Amino acid sequence: MLSGHTKYHEEFERQAAEFEKKEAAYLFNFGYQGMVSMVDALVDRNDVIVYDAECHACMLDGMRLHIGKRFPFAHNDMENLEKKLINAKKVTDVTGGGILVMTEGVFGMSGQLGNLKGITDLKDKYNFRLLIDDAHGFGDMGATGAGTSEHFGVMDKVDVYFATFAKSMAGIGAFVATDKKIVDYLRFNMRSQVYAKSLPMPMTIGALKRLEIIRSAKGDELRKKLWTVVHALQDGLRADGIEIGSTQAPVTPVVLNGTEKAAVNLTHDIRKNYNIFCSIVIYPVVPKGTIILRLIPTAIHTLENVEYTVNAFKEIKKKLASGYYDEQPFANLDEI
Ligand SMILES: Cc1ncc(COP(=O)(O)O)c(C=O)c1O
Numbered sequence: 001m002l003s004g005h006t007k008y009h010e011e012f013e014r015q016a017a018e019f020e021k022k023e024a025a026y027l028f029n030f031g032y033q034g035m036v037s038m039v040d041a042l043v044d045r046n047d048v049i050v051y052d053a054e055c056h057a058c059m060l061d062g063m064r065l066h067i068g069k070r071f072p073f074a075h076n077d078m079e080n081l082e083k084k085l086i087n088a089k090k091v092t093d094v095t096g097g098g099i100l101v102m103t104e105g106v107f108g109m110s111g112q113l114g115n116l117k118g119i120t121d122l123k124d125k126y127n128f129r130l131l132i133d134d135a136h137g138f139g140d141m142g143a144t145g146a147g148t149s150e151h152f153g154v155m156d157k158v159d160v161y162f163a164t165f166a167k168s169m170a171g172i173g174a175f176v177a178t179d180k181k182i183v184d185y186l187r188f189n190m191r192s193q194v195y196a197k198s199l200p201m202p203m204t205i206g207a208l209k210r211l212e213i214i215r216s217a218k219g220d221e222l223r224k225k226l227w228t229v230v231h232a233l234q235d236g237l238r239a240d241g242i243e244i245g246s247t248q249a250p251v252t253p254v255v256l257n258g259t260e261k262a263a264v265n266l267t268h269d270i271r272k273n274y275n276i277f278c279s280i281v282i283y284p285v286v287p288k289g290t291i292i293l294r295l296i297p298t299a300i301h302t303l304e305n306v307e308y309t310v311n312a313f314k315e316i317k318k319k320l321a322s323g324y325y326d327e328q329p330f331a332n333l334d335e336i
Contacts, residue, residue: 012025020161024182039131052073106137110246117152
């Protein structure tokens, strides 16, 4: 608002809107911050938010600023969503406000897709707007990479499409694509944009270039390669009896059971000795005794990388089951 918004920012917004088949788009400085501030701006005390219980922290934290009512629905459970929509409507019938439903395109921990078809099918019955956070779907889901709404064929039914640059764009920043009047409103009402500088120029020009690649024939090639790697990895892990849940996206969570000590030693082993980077999730994010190692295959991985990774996981699973990691002293994760 105050400074830093250039023709390059506007060009990105024009191209992002075109790609997402929306009237307008707006470039944010950060994903997390952008979502928090956008939720704050989109609703007022009379409005009700109905959200998937497993939504990302940025949406939950945005909701903390909301002084009206909010109702969570059980993850991807359409019957439960309907119940919550009925409750929400009872409130908005009195306040005169609107209902905003929020979910994710791809859930980042499990790789499950938000049930966008099920949700949008309810739009005619219950009058609501739908906001999706497609951080993990933008660039890789859908025939052209336009995201999970494209994958489900519901781009026109998602009212507010949000994605960050933290995943397929390999950068910093985010954008929203939606109606022009909503973008105009956000420009003047999102505190994270009004009271902060715009996205720095190197990130903006980098984002333009990345968007160009995603939309090009090269992007199609990269996506094809990505899905070849994803399917090889997920099929290979499953074939070896390694639990990866019900992912439908590149996010590949390897689910193991063991103590926290075993989790630390296993992470040290896989990073230092096998040279594989993966994020680890343990208690309190998941129940005690569960260890999730999240793998994110990319288009630049090779099928040799996949074979190596599947074999490595086979070995660490065996070591874990034999008690090897519990017998070792605590590894020093600082050294890796
Ligand atoms: C679903 C989701 N939304 C939002 C964010 C925050 O985005 P950023 O890292 O660009 O701030 C993340 C994490 O990067 C995410 O996984």
